[in-house]
Amino acid sequence: MMIFIWLAQLICTPIASLLFVGVIKKIKARLQNRQGASIWQPYRDIWKLLHKDEVISRDASWIFRFAPIIIFAVTVVVGASIPLFSSWLSNNLTSDILIIVYALAISTFFLALAGMDAGSAFGGFGSSREMTVSALAEGGFIFSLLTIALVSGTTNLFVIANVGIAAQSQSFLPTILAFGGFFIVLLAETARFPFDNPSTHLELTMIHEAMILEHSGKKLALLEWAAANKLFIFAALGANLFFPWGIAASASLAAIGIGLIVLFAKILVFCFIIAVIESSMAKFRFFRLPDLLVISFILNVVAISLIS
Amino acid sequence: MIELFASSFGFGILLTLFVVGAIGSLLLRKSDSWANFWSSFFAIAGSIWGLVLGTLLIVIGRDLSFTTGMAAWPLLSLTVHIDRLAAFFIVVISLITLICSVYGIGYIKHFYNQYSLGSLGLFYHLFIAGMILVVSAANGIFFLIVWEIMSIASYFLVVYDRHDENNVKAGFLYLVMTHVGTAFIIFSFLLLYQHTGSFDFANWQASSLLIPMSIKNVVFVLAMIGFGTKAGLIPFHVWLPSAHPAAPSHVSALMSGVMIKTGIYMMIRIFLDLLQPIPTWWGLAVLIIGSISALLGVLYALTEHDIKRLLAYHSIENIGIILLGLGSALTFASLNMPTLALLGLVAALFHTLNHATFKSLLFLSAGAVINQTHSRNMEEYGGLIKYMPLTAFCFLIGSMAISALPPFNGFFSEWLTFQALFSGIAGFNFYAKWIFMFAAGSLAFTGGLALACFVKAFGVTFLARPRSTEVTHAKEVSFSLRLGMILLAVLSLLFGIFSGYLTFWLEKIGTNIGAFYQIKSIVSVPSNQGIISVGNWSSVSAPAFFALLISALILVWFIVRFIINKNQKVTTGATWDCGTDLTPRMEITATGFARSITLIFQGILKPSIQHEVEYHDSMSRFLPKSRTIVLSIQDVYQTYLYRPLQTGITALSLRVKGIQSGNVNAYISYILITLMILLFFVL
Numbered sequence: 001m002m003i004f005i006w007l008a009q010l011i012c013t014p015i016a017s018l019l020f021v022g023v024i025k026k027i028k029a030r031l032q033n034r035q036g037a038s039i040w041q042p043y044r045d046i047w048k049l050l051h052k053d054e055v056i057s058r059d060a061s062w063i064f065r066f067a068p069i070i071i072f073a074v075t076v077v078v079g080a081s082i083p084l085f086s087s088w089l090s091n092n093l094t095s096d097i098l099i100i101v102y103a104l105a106i107s108t109f110f111l112a113l114a115g116m117d118a119g120s121a122f123g124g125f126g127s128s129r130e131m132t133v134s135a136l137a138e139g140g141f142i143f144s145l146l147t148i149a150l151v152s153g154t155t156n157l158f159v160i161a162n163v164g165i166a167a168q169s170q171s172f173l174p175t176i177l178a179f180g181g182f183f184i185v186l187l188a189e190t191a192r193f194p195f196d197n198p199s200t201h202l203e204l205t206m207i208h209e210a211m212i213l214e215h216s217g218k219k220l221a222l223l224e225w226a227a228a229n230k231l232f233i234f235a236a237l238g239a240n241l242f243f244p245w246g247i248a249a250s251a252s253l254a255a256i257g258i259g260l261i262v263l264f265a266k267i268l269v270f271c272f273i274i275a276v277i278e279s280s281m282a283k284f285r286f287f288r289l290p291d292l293l294v295i296s297f298i299l300n301v302v303a304i305s306l307i308s
Numbered sequence: 309m310i311e312l313f314a315s316s317f318g319f320g321i322l323l324t325l326f327v328v329g330a331i332g333s334l335l336l337r338k339s340d341s342w343a344n345f346w347s348s349f350f351a352i353a354g355s356i357w358g359l360v361l362g363t364l365l366i367v368i369g370r371d372l373s374f375t376t377g378m379a380a381w382p383l384l385s386l387t388v389h390i391d392r393l394a395a396f397f398i399v400v401i402s403l404i405t406l407i408c409s410v411y412g413i414g415y416i417k418h419f420y421n422q423y424s425l426g427s428l429g430l431f432y433h434l435f436i437a438g439m440i441l442v443v444s445a446a447n448g449i450f451f452l453i454v455w456e457i458m459s460i461a462s463y464f465l466v467v468y469d470r471h472d473e474n475n476v477k478a479g480f481l482y483l484v485m486t487h488v489g490t491a492f493i494i495f496s497f498l499l500l501y502q503h504t505g506s507f508d509f510a511n512w513q514a515s516s517l518l519i520p521m522s523i524k525n526v527v528f529v530l531a532m533i534g535f536g537t538k539a540g541l542i543p544f545h546v547w548l549p550s551a552h553p554a555a556p557s558h559v560s561a562l563m564s565g566v567m568i569k570t571g572i573y574m575m576i577r578i579f580l581d582l583l584q585p586i587p588t589w590w591g592l593a594v595l596i597i598g599s600i601s602a603l604l605g606v607l608y609a610l611t612e613h614d615i616k617r618l619l620a621y622h623s624i625e626n627i628g629i630i631l632l633g634l635g636s637a638l639t640f641a642s643l644n645m646p647t648l649a650l651l652g653l654v655a656a657l658f659h660t661l662n663h664a665t666f667k668s669l670l671f672l673s674a675g676a677v678i679n680q681t682h683s684r685n686m687e688e689y690g691g692l693i694k695y696m697p698l699t700a701f702c703f704l705i706g707s708m709a710i711s712a713l714p715p716f717n718g719f720f721s722e723w724l725t726f727q728a729l730f731s732g733i734a735g736f737n738f739y740a741k742w743i744f745m746f747a748a749g750s751l752a753f754t755g756g757l758a759l760a761c762f763v764k765a766f767g768v769t770f771l772a773r774p775r776s777t778e779v780t781h782a783k784e785v786s787f788s789l790r791l792g793m794i795l796l797a798v799l800s801l802l803f804g805i806f807s808g809y810l811t812f813w814l815e816k817i818g819t820n821i822g823a824f825y826q827i828k829s830i831v832s833v834p835s836n837q838g839i840i841s842v843g844n845w846s847s848v849s850a851p852a853f854f855a856l857l858i859s860a861l862i863l864v865w866f867i868v869r870f871i872i873n874k875n876q877k878v879t880t881g882a883t884w885d886c887g888t889d890l891t892p893r894m895e896i897t898a899t900g901f902a903r904s905i906t907l908i909f910q911g912i913l914k915p916s917i918q919h920e921v922e923y924h925d926s927m928s929r930f931l932p933k934s935r936t937i938v939l940s941i942q943d944v945y946q947t948y949l950y951r952p953l954q955t956g957i958t959a960l961s962l963r964v965k966g967i968q969s970g971n972v973n974a975y976i977s978y979i980l981i982t983l984m985i986l987l988f989f990v991l
Binding site: 063070077096098099103118124128129132138141142146150153155156304 | 690691694713714719752759764766770845848864876882894904905
């Protein structure tokens with residue numbers, strides 16, 4: 001039984017993640033009065049890409065070839081280490097807030113290196129922009145998780161999700177402020193508006209797309225999939241740490257089922273917010289982004305100082 | 309066995325090995341290869357001896373303490389006291405020396421017939437012996453003597469490549485700065501002498517309670533400046549980015565990885581051991597200084613395109629991180645929270661060890677690159693991963709370790725540092741909370757910026773296409789260089805995976821310090837040492853993360869490679885070039901990569917742009933011939949601190965010159981007046 005639940009925890013992220021990319025695209029299409037592709041389209045895209053042949057630049061090295069695997073594996077590991085549908089699973093080995101932050105940094109590191117590896121001008125500036133944004137997002141990311149850890153009295157994500165509601169009802173304001181900071185980081189790290197435009201290949205604006213421009217076939221599939229995983233991870237963190245309602249607190253199948261449904265419902269809300277943001281506002285100028293990231297940091301500083 | 313190593317005899321042998329190495333290589337200076345052999349042999353033998361000695365002292369937990377020399381004249385006696393803390397630093401010094409010496413065998417071959425290998429061996433051995441004695445000395449005077457031996461020997465190593473004028477200049481700056489630092493140290497020691505009547509560290513500790521608090525505060529400031537200069541704290545760091553690159557690479561590794569840590573060692577020794585109890589503001593001041601050093605160090609590193617200067621700035625950053633651990637230890641100790649103080653100290657010690665390994669690794673791999681390309685300018689590299697795959701791999705490991713990516717060692721010491729800072733945020737309710745918050749915030753941003761910096765350093769150096777013809781002639785370096793790098797890369801991984809065991813021993817080292825006797829540990833769980841944990845607050849397991857990551861990697865690779873579409877065709881093509889010919893000039897440069905961060909932090913970094921356009925028709929200015937843009941970073945310390953200081957001193961000297969009339973009668977009257985004033989004071 002336990003094995004099956006852990007297995008479910010392990011494969012939940014890579015299996016479910018693509019769905020939410022499809023959902024966001026669908027909502028955006030509806031908001032633009034289009035029919036839009038099916039929400040299952042990302043699965044078909046990944047499947048198609050996995051079966052395509054590849055072209056690799058002659059300037060590229062093994063970093064270019066292995067980076068997609070490393071990036072994808074990291075998102076799988078992180079996805080397995082965070083609370084998804086149940087908080088009673090305990091993991092005191094890899095569920096610390098800092099190891100999650102720095103494990104995700106591994107994927108950023110290799111993504112940026114892969115972007116530079118082919119030696120195209122696009123990849124280089126994409127990496128430069130990505131590292132600028134992620135360097136400045138780090139403070140807000142760590143501090144938002146720290147706020148919620150201080151509220152809950154532990155840095156273990158599963159325990160935070162477990163004691164969450166009881167602890168948060170006492171310090172409601174810090175939790176909400178920290179969530180505000182976290183949401184800005186979510187947009188930055190998952191390459192969403194107003195930081196990056198996931199649906200453009202315009203050299204003036206692209207960040208994430210610029211880095212993966214040279215990848216094709218299986219490698220592109222893995223990178224796209226990893227990006228979807230990352231979105232899912234951030235949404236799940238936001239849902240389970242800041243609003244831990246409905247998460248399974250016992251090992252019964254019913255509780256786990258409810259946990260899964262509630263998780264998906266909460267992530268759908270995140271998707272809706274992201275889609276609305278992307279449909280209703282313009283991307284920020286690059287040098288305005290630090291302001292936003294500093295706001296995220298300041299929000300968390302205020303939140304921590306409010307914790308009694 | 310134990311008696312052989314862990315005794316005054318063993319320590320004597322250790323020093324003898326280095327002295328024999330020094331003198332022998334000087335005598336063999338006529339033959340480069342013999343001098344190299346002799347010097348490397350004794351350096352390796354000595355460092356192995358030191359490694360065994362230090363490890364034994366830590367494991368059996370015995371203090372080694374003896375005094376030799378003229379008992380009648382205590383000033384010239386050689387007083388050595390090695391407790392676990394000193395033994396730990398001996399282990400770090402010996403470990404890095406061992407590997408750097410292995411690397412050196414091959415590396416210094418390119419100095420043959422150019423410089424004297426004999427003098428290199430002489431100063432190299434004196435330098436190492438000096439460092440080992442610095443951490444073993446237990447008497448102020450003896451300490452200052454060996455401190456000078458270490459500083460002067462390292463000065464000669466910095467100017468070893470003396471045909472380059474910049475190196476000589478860097479060496480001079482280093483010499484001046486290190487002596488300014490020493491002057492402050494002498495002041496602080498004299499103050500302590502005045503109030504305790506002795507230069508013995510043991511007496512300082514014994515009569516610590518008798519020293520007035522105001523004097524202790526002055527000693528703190530003086531020692532902070534003195535040892536901070538050696539450690540490279542901002543704003544006393546100016547010598548570091550120019551001196552470390554100037555030295556031969558394996559010496560740079562030693563200077564950056566180990567020598568600057570002797571400053572940290574003395575801070576721990578004096579503040580945490582000798583002068584207890586201490587006021588709270590010391591710890592908070594160390595935290596603020598550490599945060600600023602960490603953040604500014606990494607920002608300056610980002611703007612560099614000289615690979616060794618970049619690494620040197622990262623040393624400043626990492627010393628800052630070590631100080632964050634030390635600062636929280638001091639704060640907690642002063643507030644009588646010894647358990648948390650021990651956590652901070654363990655974090656500081658662990659980061660000392662880790663920084664020594666990955667920084668030496670980075671310096672050695674940078675040295676290998678410089679050896680092949682004959683340039684320190686990153687803009688002339690590019691694509692080296694194809695010519696020097698192993699060096700690239702080692703540099704990658706070092707980059708990941710220094711950027712605190714798990715499962716490498718840098719992550720786990722930063723993790724502990726974060727935990728110490730988090731405990732401060734959670735535990736305090738007054739302004740100290742804000743200082744801890746500032747420190748944690750600066751550590752968080754430092755981590756992110758360091759990651760960006762090493763993406764830049766690795767990407768520009770090793771990836772994409774070669775930017776100069778030198779690169780295309782590069783070959784993988786010789787065996788001894790590779791061995792040195794591989795050893796350090798393996799250590800970086802092992803120290804990460806076995807961080808649970810290491811923290812267990814680091815705690816033992818910490819509890820050896822007076823303030824922490826009999827403290828219940830909260831860092832490690834002895835029964836289950838794969839985990840590092842801080843009470844019930846947080847825990848992390850390096851082996852578990854490593855195993856999980858590796859199995860995920862293998863699984864994903866296997867599935868993608870052999871299960872899905874295994875008959876996939878992979879063709880090699882050109883990078884998409886938008887229809888033009890792709891040249892190396894279209895790749896992103898080191899300067900370009902960091903430019904956006906530089907602009908975001910322009911309030912601190914003060915970047916400047918100079919445009920110059922040359923025209924064919926200089927009157928009407930329609931047809932430009934060439935355009936140049938110079939991007940540079942203003943050296944604010946030079947402009948606002950050192951330049952005014954220099955002008956001030958010069959102006960003062962000019963004033964003072966007024967009393968030198970050249971008239972003997974005037975001088976005699978000065979002597980008379982001085983005598984009368986002195987007599988007045990005495991009587």
